[in-house]
Amino acid sequence: MMYYPPSIRDLIKNITRLPGIGEKTAERLALHILHAPREQAQALAQSIMALKDNIRRCKRCFGLSDTEVCRICSNPKRDGARLCVVELPADMISIEKSGAFFGVYHILDGALSPMDGVGPDDIRIRELVRRVAAEKIEEVVVATNTSVEGEATATYIYQRLKDTGVKVTRIASGIPMGGDLKYVDQLTIKRALDSRHAI
Numbered sequence: 500m501m502y503y504p505p506s507i508r509d510l511i512k513n514i515t516r517l518p519g520i521g522e523k524t525a526e527r528l529a530l531h532i533l534h535a536p537r538e539q540a541q542a543l544a545q546s547i548m549a550l551k552d553n554i555r556r557c558k559r560c561f562g563l564s565d566t567e568v569c570r571i572c573s574n575p576k577r578d579g580a581r582l583c584v585v586e587l588p589a590d591m592i593s594i595e596k597s598g599a600f601f602g603v604y605h606i607l608d609g610a611l612s613p614m615d616g617v618g619p620d621d622i623r624i625r626e627l628v629r630r631v632a633a634e635k636i637e638e639v640v641v642a643t644n645t646s647v648e649g650e651a652t653a654t655y656i657y658q659r660l661k662d663t664g665v666k667v668t669r670i671a672s673g674i675p676m677g678g679d680l681k682y683v684d685q686l687t688i689k690r691a692l693d694s695r696h697a698i
């Protein structure tokens with residue numbers, strides 16, 4: 500590292516902050532950028548800043564979006580009667596990739612974890628209850644992770660919604676216990692969704 504001039508050293512240092520990237524890889528990427536055409540480096544820098552400037556949360560589902568309402572929520576072909584509840588935006592992307600779900604989403608931004616001080620008011624439960632009351636939703640598919648926190652969240656959601664008359668289902672078998680949705684393969688997600696059951 501110390502053999503490099505400061506500009507290269509800084510870039511290496513910043514790239515190393517990315518997950519899963521060690522110093523060797525960072526060095527290789529920094530040198531690649533150094534030798535790449537100026538436009539390529541500029542495009543990389545610009546797309547990073549555009550991401551920071553443009554990406555916000557959809558005001559309806561809290562998914563990632565460039566616009567106020569995301570393209571899933573604003574797509575008339577999606578089934579607004581089926582609402583899939585997930586912990587994080589990345590989980591929603593995993594389900595979308597599986598191609599098994601045609602409804603809309605609700606992102607909680609976490610899961611209940613009393614041990615870590617995360618209660619219902621710290622995740623978007625209130626917004627979920629509000630949506631169920633305001634929108635024409637027939638089924639809430641709870642697709643939180645199969646971790647202890649994810650299961651506790653699913654149970655809590657069921658408790659909160661059970662008197663609303665809306666059907667609450669849970670994604671089924673196939674997702675291993677402790678499973679994190681974003682690492683589960685698409686076929687498994689599709690099977691888990693297809694065989695969801697009432698809580």
Ligand SMILES: [Zn+2]
Nearest residue numbers: 557560569572
């Ligand atoms: Zn949305």
